[in-house]
Amino acid sequence: xxxxxxxxxxxxxxxxxxxxxxxxxxxxxxxxxxxxxxxxxxxxxxxxxxxxxxxxxxxxxxxxxxxxxxxxxxxxxxxxxxxxxxxxxxxxxxxxxxxxxxxxxxxxxxxxxxxxxxxxxxxxxxxxxxxxxx
Amino acid sequence: xxxxxxxxxxxxxxxxxxxxxxxxxxxxxxxxxxxxxxxxxxxxxxxxxxxxxxxxxxxxxxxxxxxxxxxxxxxxxxxxxxxxxxxxxxxxxxxxxxxxxxxxxxxxxxxxxxxxxxxxxxxxxxxxxxxxxxxxxxxxxxxxxxxxxxxxxxxxxxxxxxxxxxxxxxxxxxxxxxxxxxxxxxxxxxxxxxxxxxxxxxxxxxxxxxxxxxxxxxxxxxxxxxxxxxxxxxxxxxxxxxxxxxxxxxxxxxxxxxxxxxxxxxxxxxxxxxxxxxxxxxxxxxxxxxxxxxxxxxxxxxxxxxxxxxxxxxxxxxxxxxxxxxxxxxxxxxxxxxxxxxxxxxxxxxxxxxxxxxxxxxxxxxxxxxxxxx
Numbered sequence: 001x002x003x004x005x006x007x008x009x010x011x012x013x014x015x016x017x018x019x020x021x022x023x024x025x026x027x028x029x030x031x032x033x034x035x036x037x038x039x040x041x042x043x044x045x046x047x048x049x050x051x052x053x054x055x056x057x058x059x060x061x062x063x064x065x066x067x068x069x070x071x072x073x074x075x076x077x078x079x080x081x082x083x084x085x086x087x088x089x090x091x092x093x094x095x096x097x098x099x100x101x102x103x104x105x106x107x108x109x110x111x112x113x114x115x116x117x118x119x120x121x122x123x124x125x126x127x128x129x130x131x132x133x134x
Numbered sequence: 135x136x137x138x139x140x141x142x143x144x145x146x147x148x149x150x151x152x153x154x155x156x157x158x159x160x161x162x163x164x165x166x167x168x169x170x171x172x173x174x175x176x177x178x179x180x181x182x183x184x185x186x187x188x189x190x191x192x193x194x195x196x197x198x199x200x201x202x203x204x205x206x207x208x209x210x211x212x213x214x215x216x217x218x219x220x221x222x223x224x225x226x227x228x229x230x231x232x233x234x235x236x237x238x239x240x241x242x243x244x245x246x247x248x249x250x251x252x253x254x255x256x257x258x259x260x261x262x263x264x265x266x267x268x269x270x271x272x273x274x275x276x277x278x279x280x281x282x283x284x285x286x287x288x289x290x291x292x293x294x295x296x297x298x299x300x301x302x303x304x305x306x307x308x309x310x311x312x313x314x315x316x317x318x319x320x321x322x323x324x325x326x327x328x329x330x331x332x333x334x335x336x337x338x339x340x341x342x343x344x345x346x347x348x349x350x351x352x353x354x355x356x357x358x359x360x361x362x363x364x365x366x367x368x369x370x371x372x373x374x375x376x377x378x379x380x381x382x383x384x385x386x387x388x389x390x391x392x393x394x395x396x397x398x399x400x401x402x403x404x405x406x407x408x409x410x411x412x413x414x415x416x417x418x419x420x421x422x423x424x425x426x427x428x429x430x431x432x433x434x435x436x437x438x439x440x441x442x443x444x445x446x447x448x449x450x451x452x453x454x455x456x457x458x459x460x461x462x463x464x465x466x467x468x469x470x471x472x473x474x475x476x477x478x479x480x481x482x483x484x485x486x487x488x489x490x491x492x493x494x495x496x497x498x499x500x501x502x503x504x505x506x507x508x
Contacts, residue, residue: 032502047499053215054495060208064177066167096507103500105177109209110493112179113202114486116188120200121482124190 035084042088043095050083051075058085061109062102067093138172150386150463155451163206163466191470198481201384202469210381210469216488217379219367222264223478224252224285224338226372228361235354236315243348247289247360248372250317250345251476254285254338258331259478264364281326285338285362288321293350310352318343320360338362341477375484377474384468385444388461389436392426397455398436404450411439442470 035044047054055073062071062085070088087095140148152159167176185204192199202210229244236243263282294311306313317340324332332338348356367374387409393401394415402410412434420431427435446464450456475481 032499032506034506050499051215053212053220053492054499056208057212057492060206061177063166064175066174066176068167096503100500100503103496103503105179106209107493107496107500108179109182110489110496112183112186113188113205114489116186117200117202117482117486117489120188120190121193124193128193 038095040094041091042086044084044086045099047083047085049081051081052083055083055085057106058102061106062087062098064105065089065093065098065101068098071098137174138170140170140173149466151383151466153446153448153462153464155448165206193482195480196475196477198471198473198475198485200471200485202381202471204467205469206467207469210471212492213485213488214379214381214471216491217376217473217484218374220491221375221479221484221487222364222366223373223375224254224259224262224362224364225370226250226252226287226360227363227365230359230361231357232359233355233357236348236350236356237354238348243356243358246347247358248370250320250347251341251478252338252362253341253478254322255331255333255336256479256483258328258336259364261327261331262364264366279361281328283363285328285332286323286325287338287360287362288323289315289319289347289356289358289360290321291315291319291350292355293352295352306349306351310350313350314346315348315350315356316343317345317347319347375476375478375487376481377476379471379473379484381469381471383464383466384470385441385446386463386465387438387441387444388463389438389459390461391459392430393436393456393459394427394430395433398434400453401436401450401456401460404447404453404456406443406445408440409438409444411437413437 031048033046033048035046038044052075055075059071059073062068068087068089071086073083073085075083085099087098089095089098093101148160148164151161164170165175167174169175182204187201187203189201189203190199191201202213226248229240229247231240231244234240234243238246261282262285291312293313296309296311299308303309312319320340322332322338324337350356365373387405392415398412402412404410415427415430415433415435417431419425419427420429422428446462448462450460451462471485473481473485475484479487
């Protein structure tokens with residue numbers, strides 16, 4: 001197909017194609033594993049390619065759940081890019097549900113941070129441009 | 135039973151980490167369900183929305199400073215770590231040396247080139263795709279090079295004699311042409327759809343034009359093709375979008391008992407300028423029994439003006455006369471961020487990007503969770 005006959009639509013389409021596989025590519029080799037010895041309410045999960053960044057933030061979010069009795073994370077060996085997350089819950093929920101709620105809460109938190117940060121920044125920029133003018 | 139709600143004073147007390155002469159106290163956060171009997175502390179989005187605050191202190195393109203208030207250290211630290219290691223940027227990754235007769239070796243030159251921060255149209259850089267190398271995947275077949283994953287730059291430069299120079303000239307920069315190779319000598323040619331993004335001001339170039347890459351003498355020559363790709367700081371520090379990204383906790387100074395007169399002056403000297411101020415003791419204070427100011431009307435007393443700029447050096451705790459009169463601390467959930475961009479993106483954008491990355495990671499793992507549930 002000659003480049004000059006690219007319609008605007010076709011271009012948008014190809015750009016979307018580009019965005020799609022990017023996400024999947026990264027997901028490919030990263031999987032959550034349930035470590036042996038788990039029960040409904042107590043389980044250890046292994047996250048491949050994850051570290052303290054996600055581990056500690058997720059631990060915080062899960063510990064904020066009142067139905068969770070225990071949550072902790074560890075990186076068993078520093079040269080293995082693996083993070084283990086242990087969740088023990090009361091009978092009212094399951095470890096898996098607690099993990100899912102952790103993800104949801106963390107994502108909600110991110111939305112609030114983005115929103116408040118943008119507002120504060122725009123306000124600051126406005127005040128400063130006013131100062132510059134006066 | 136409705137959950138107990140602790141008083142404001144109690145909450146304030148819990149927010150302060152004590153900094154003593156040799157020790158720290160009240161270190162871990164305790165706002166979790168089950169820690170304080172009867173109190174809730176469960177995750178509540180509405181409450182977080184109410185409590186969380188952002189204060190901006192500075193917003194320059196390459197340096198931003200702001201406070202995030204009401205966050206847990208785990209989350210603040212996640213943002214900081216993502217800023218340094220997980221936001222994709224463009225850097226020189228592969229160097230094809232066609233000719234290099236300079237004294238600096240190929241591999242050393244390639245390493246130096248990789249570290250040069252590049253900038254260009256942000257839209258274009260965002261459009262570019264990046265691919266994370268699988269761990270231990272060095273040396274495997276390189277992905278196909280296309281306009282959306284590789285930016286090609288050239289470094290073609292030769293050092294020559296400068297014929298019109300005075301006989302007694304000793305400065306090699308005047309004596310020869312191109313004696314010094316700078317980052318401004320990197321040239322960029324867009325290919326494919328890059329022609330739409332990286333044109334004019336949006337062209338890919340070094341952030342600083344005067345980074346010294348190599349030195350040459352007449353007859354020496356460097357001809358190289360440089361392939362830039364997007365990557366993350368976790369893979370190599372050259373991909374890190376920030377020069378520094380750090381936070382500190384807001385210092386807290388409490389004067390428990392009056393510090394008056396000469397002592398007040400000495401006390402102020404224990405802190406950076408502007409942190410402690412001197413104010414005259416009012417007659418009202420002096421007349422109040424048990425205030426500690428009795429009979430000191432008109433004398434100078436020490437007051438906390440601006441704890442923000444304190445370094446928490448703990449100098450005041452070394453002096454006998456201030457024993458028991460002052461309490462130093464830091465506010466547990468007040469993070470003063472300092473983000474210094476290396477030039478590819480603006481600092482405030484970088485922080486927003488880090489929040490986005492954390493959310494994206496959560497979304498991605500959550501999708502992986504569905505496989506487990508099935």
